[in-house]
Amino acid sequence: MRKHIKATLALSLAAALLLGGCGSGSAPAESGQDNEPAAVTTAADEAARGETASSDEKIVLRIVGPMESESDTTNPITKKTLRGYYVIKELYEAEHPNVELELTGIPWDSWQAKLTTAAAGNQVDIVVHGASLVDVVEDLTPYVEKDGDFLDELLLKYSYRRADKSNYTQLVPTGIPISAAATTLLYDKKIFDDYGVEYPDETWTWEDVLEAAQKMTGTDPVTGEETYGYYIDGSSSDWIGRSLTGYYFSKGTTIMEYADVQMETKVNYTSPEALEGFEFVNELAKTCPKGFLEGRGAENFGTESNNIAMWYTQDMVNIYYKTESLGLTDRYGYGYSPVLETTDGWANFTGDWNMAIAKNANHKEECWEFIKWMATNQDIADWCWEIGKIPNNREAIERLTAEGIPFADMFLNTLAATPDEFTIFASDYMDSFLGSSNAFLANGLSAMFAGDMTPEEAAESIQEAFEEQAASYQ
Amino acid sequence: MGKRSGPGKRGKAIYKWKKSLVWLSFLLPTFVCLLVLTYIPTFKAVNFSFHEVSVIGEIQRSVGLQNYKVMLSSSSFRKAIGNTLMLAVMSLSAIPVGFVIACGVNSVINKKAQTIFRLGFYMPNIITGVSIVLIFQYILQVDNGLINLALSNLLGRKIEIGWLSDPSLTKVGATIIQVWTTLGYNMLICLAGLQSIPTELYEAAMMDGGGALHRWRYITIPLMRNNFIFLFITGIINGFSRFTDLYILSGNSSSGKPAGSLQTILMYIYQYSFENPSYGLSCAGAVILFVIVFTITSINLKVTKTI
Structure with missing residues (x-):
């Protein structure tokens, strides 16, 4: 009988610990570790971690953040149909058959709280508009140094933040702007x-x-x-x-x-x-x-x-x-x-709608590739304009300027006058x-x-x- | 051969254990859920309150009682405590209002009519809080809000009271919303209490020449005591855990705008949990909130001698 009781108690304890384990966070980090810029994760690193997909398997990128509607909507005033963010998935997966995008849009209300929790819980690879969440996103400096030529095509190159609390005078790029805004x-x-x-x-x-x-x-x-x-x-x-x-x-x-x-x-x-x-x-x-x-x-x-x-x-x-x-x-x-x-x-x-890489992301190289694509793809630029964002892309802006947008000159001059490493928020x-x-x-x-x-x-x-x-x- | 140490007794004990196992197995899921969803997170929160934690789950270093010291020495936190207490106490005004309405509804003799009144008054309780706040943002708006328009018509001059924008009046505006929301519930509990008072007591009082006001004062109110205590305690606890409506009223931020006049302890904790992540501080705030609620409830129960 005692065995039964012991077994029951052991089972209960095991169940409790198992469920408790689900709720607990990651292992304690050493002080200051968070703030050290992460090196670019190489394919070899990922292979070592068993994260690289085999040639048959698709790489899954989890993209979470404040985005407009997933499905098509109609602007109640203009009556125009606005395509949902499924466009990103369709276009990217057509060009990258080995990648599957899992897009999750969240409302703007409390977006920082939701994204921080999701990113800290290892639920996100690419944090949409995550540049300001410095505790959970990567310093992009190593990525830019390795593969940053595409930034010349952008109006605003980076989203800068004071990411390192022990080196607070230094601004580091933590996000790449996909769209730009000027007051x-x-x-x-x-x-x-x-x-x-x-x-x-x-x-x-x-x-x-x-x-x-x-x-x-x-x-x-x-x-x-x-x-x-x-x-x-x-x-x-x-x-x-x-x-x-x-x-x-x-x-x-x-x-x-x-x-x-x-x-x-x-x-x-x-x-x-x-x-x-x-x-x-x-x-x-x-x-x-x-x-x-x-x-x-x-x-x-x-x-x-x-x-x-x-x-x-x-x-x-x-x-x-x-x-x-x-x-x-x-x-x-x-x-x-x-x-x-x-x-x-x-x-x-100058504001923006940016994308950042979560510190806990899988497939960081693929994340960087995706962000590069988002910032430079002309179909995405058109989609941004359609949903009310100004694409952060010279080619797209030149096309739009030719269409006679009344604020085009003011917008371009304002952004041109903005110093490279400037962000009002820091x-x-x-x-x-x-x-x-x-x-x-x-x-x-x-x-x-x-x-x-x-x-x-x-x-x-x-x-x-x-x-x-x-x-x-x- | 020594004397057997009572196999009968042992058998009985085993039988008892076997029986216990049955109800223990029923309790197990609840116990596991409570452990995992309540007790472990609670202990984790208490543990976090003694540490520096900027990313949830990642303890950076032990800081002893520093988080508590920071919280208690912060004028914003003390202001949030004051706001919470004030809003909780002001929201208790729903009890007398609910009681008066319950007396009115109880005096309706026609049962169908009484049911209609009961449903009508309870209805706000089943509307989601967000919808209520959105509706009241129009009712209480400074220019052309329903209340200001009504007051303007009544007084014959333009009244523009910033129920939701003037820091000195926002608590009144927030209390109007809370009272309207909880009125039905308070009314229903009071009505149940009123209907459980034996009619013989009223009849005896009438025979003794007691008037309506005397019967209400010396029979109804004393016998409603337990209902009032229940509503008081739950009202205070609800007041302390108030968040959603105040968060929306503050422009979907935990700042308690304007001037932090609507920032409660929970909103302060939220601010340090998500808007400016410092989980050690927010957990210290949560522990302080627990201590306050626990103390007030204990005093309340002691004073009202229900324990």
Whole structure:
């Protein structure tokens, strides 16, 4: 009988351990190991790990991240059919019969949380838009050094991040941009005309933007409708933050004081120059519609009944599609971001939709091949444009420019003026990897916009949040 | 030959064990599930709280009580604790409102009509939280929101209250949503309590000349005590574990925007788990949350003498 009991208990324990094993993470890593750039995994390495497929077996690449719909959808405004991301699989597998792609799209909500968990759990080979997830993606330097000639075909070469917390001044490429974006000052020519204000040009500063926004906030002298000079998307922490960092970028106001190690990096939001930014955006916010902090007010932008004069956004392709479908292409203009006052160029935030290789990926060489293909394939470039992304590819942009896209010149000039190793998210003006930067900025700024804090109080609260973050690292 | 050491007793013991094995085998799946899905992760979380962990599952180094020290000295974390407590207490207003409605529904004599009221009030409870928040974002919006429009019509001037955008009022806005969501459940529990009160007590009171208000004050409310305690405890626990609606109200972020006024402990933990991965800190926060909930529940049970 005892044997039975022992057997039962042993079975239970075995089952528990087995199931428990499923839930546990990988083996403990040594301190600092994560941050060492991984060497390119060679075919020989993979063979040694038993991961290389035999000639008959297909190599499976698991691609996970925020992507548009898997199946075809119809744009409700333009009525255009947008092909799903199955296009990637069809095209790539046709050209690479030995590879099978497993694509899993996730929504943008909490995408970082989902991707980090999936990548840490060895569920992903290619992390879509994963450049910022520095703990779980590869430093691409060895890949670029070995096979980076194709980067000359791209407008933005890399997605740079401060990936090494013990060498924090160094930027490393952690992703390759498939599509690119530049922040633009979209404007409604009709509202400008009604108020008799000149359209923005490439010489505009932030003060010009504010002056125009203030003039156009009130009752439209022609239509008698209420209009607002400017719009900040208050539903997005990111865009609330950018309303301030855009100003700093333009003025050359240094906020970050980088140290060799992340934990010693400091921020300075309370300097007189930094405070000027708070006061400025507080004035700008007064020209926004009432519901902007709730993410409302710009629903009609791009339509006949719009009442917003200017919107600082990256969503120019979708606005363009919208105006095109409504026959309002001529009504809306695509202005340069405010000019940089200390160097050449415009205060834009180059963004991208990038691809990165997971540290735990199988078949890393194949992953690199896939990313190269994504960045340079012209059919993929066309698909990107179709779904509202601007392909990060010179040949594709030249083709699109020939089609008379109204913002093509502004986009190309802006990207050309962007230094090679520049990313706003790890610049002198902000660092989105130093804790929850966007959340800190959004909290202080939204309280200031709502009238609950003065600019000084907002600056101090943001400074305090960053200092607490630094203390937690120490 | 020595005296046998009681084979009868041993036989009985074996028989008992055999019988026990039957119910043990029924318990086994539950036990394994609890062990794997609850206890092991719980112990892992406690273990993580004493370590630096930036990628889940990968312990980098032991930091002792440092994570707890960081958490407790953080003004944002203390603010999150305050927000959580405040929101949990404010959400308890659903209990008296639910009780008053239950009294009204209970007084409806027609059973069919009572069922319609019961269903009507309970309906919000079965609507998904996300849908409720999306609907209330329109109801509570600053310009042309239903509540502000109603107030404007009532007061004869334009009212633009930022229920969801003014940091000093967002908790009120969030509580309106929570009360509306849980009202049906509170009403149903109170109604069940009301219907279990023996009618003889009311009849006796009436014979003694007790008025309606006296009967309500001295019979209904004291006999509803256990229902109120139950709703209070579950309300507090639910208040502490509130996340989804506040996350959506904060613009799908755990920042508790605006001004961190809606950031609860859970959202703070989420922030350090996923948006800014530092699992050691987030696990320390989770342990602190457990201690707070455990303490409040124990005090509550002790005070109300239900243990």
